[in-house]
Amino acid sequence: MEIFDLFGDDIITEHQNEKNKQLKSEKQQIKNELHRQKVVQKKKEKKKKIKQQKQEIIQTLETQEQKNDFVHQFKGLRNQKKENGMKALQSPFRIIIDCGFEDNMSDKEQRSLARQLSELYTENRKIDVPLKIYVTNIYPILHKYLEQYNYKQWQLVSEERLFTDIEEFQQANIVYLSPDGEEELQEIKEDEVYVIGGLVDRVIIKNATLNRSRQLGVRSAKLPIGQFIKKNYKKCLNVSTAALMISGWLKYKDWSKAFDSIVPQKFKEQEANEQ
Structure with a gap:
C-alpha cells in the first residue's frame, strides 16, 4: 500500500499520458484521411468540370470540322504541358x-x-x-x-x-x-x-x-x-x-x-x- 501511495500517482499519470497520445494520434489519422479524401474529391470535381466545359464548347460548334479542330487543340494543350515538363528537365x-x-x-x-x-x-x-x-x-x-x-x-x-x-x-x-x-x-x-x-x-x-x-x-x-x-x-x-x-x-x-x-x-x- 505504501509503495502504491508513492508510485501510484505516477503510474496513473503515465497511463493517462499514453492514452492521450493514442487519442491524439487517432484524431490526427482521421484528420489526415479526411484531408486526403478532400484532395481526391477536388481533383475529381476539377476533371469533371473540364470535361463538362469541353462538351459545352463542342455543342456550340456548328460543323464536324470545327469540332475536330477544337478536340485537336485541346489534346495539343495537354501534350504541350508534357513537352514543357520535358523542357524543364533539360x-x-x-x-x-x-x-x-x-x-x-x-x-x-x-x-x-x-x-x-x-x-x-x-x-x-x-x-x-x-x-x-x-x-x-x-x-x-x-x-x-x-x-x-x-x-x-x-x-x-x-x-x-x-x-x-x-x-x-x-x-x-x-x-x-x-x-x-x-x-x-x-x-x-x-x-x-x-x-x-x-x-x-x-x-x-x-x-x-x-x-x-x-x-x-x-x-x-x-x-x-x-x-x-x-x-x-x-x-x-x-x-x-x-x-x-x-x-x-x-x-x-x-x-x-x-x-x-x-x-x-x-x-x-x-x-x-x-x-
Whole structure:
C-alpha cells in the first residue's frame, strides 16, 4: 500500500499520458484521411468540370470540322504541358527545394508544403523559362502528403537524400536563398544552383534558412524584394513564389518586373507609400 501511495500517482499519470497520445494520434489519422479524401474529391470535381466545359464548347460548334479542330487543340494543350515538363528537365537553370525542416513544422504546415510544391510544379510547366526542379530530403510524412498529388509522376527530380549528399551538387556553386541573408542576389547565373528552404512557418522562425546554410557550409543570399513589399508584410515568400521569382528574373532580367508578375497584389508596396 505504501509503495502504491508513492508510485501510484505516477503510474496513473503515465497511463493517462499514453492514452492521450493514442487519442491524439487517432484524431490526427482521421484528420489526415479526411484531408486526403478532400484532395481526391477536388481533383475529381476539377476533371469533371473540364470535361463538362469541353462538351459545352463542342455543342456550340456548328460543323464536324470545327469540332475536330477544337478536340485537336485541346489534346495539343495537354501534350504541350508534357513537352514543357520535358523542357524543364533539360533546363540549365537548377533549383533545389530542401525539405529538411520537418521538426520546425506542424502537420498542417507540412500539408501546406506539399500543396505549394504541387502548385510550383504546375506553374513551372506553363512559364516561358522553366526551371529544373529538385525536391530533396523528402521524409515519410511529406512523402505521404505528396502522394495525394501523384508526385511520382511529376517531371522533376525527387530525392530522399540531402542535396549535399548528391554527387551532382558536391562541386556545384550553391546559393541558399534566405530572407535573413546579408548579401542580396543581383542576378541568376547558369553556373549556380539555388536552394529554397522547404519551410512553411505561419509564425516566422528567425534565421531558420540562414542557419541551415551555415550548417551545410554553403553561401547564402536573399532575393532583393524588400523595397517592393508593403512595410506591414513579412519580407519572405512562400516556396512556390520564391522559385517562380527566379524564372521571372530570367524572363525580364529585372527583379521589379519579376516581382510584379509573380507576387500577389496584397504584398506589393502601393504607389502612395512610395511617394
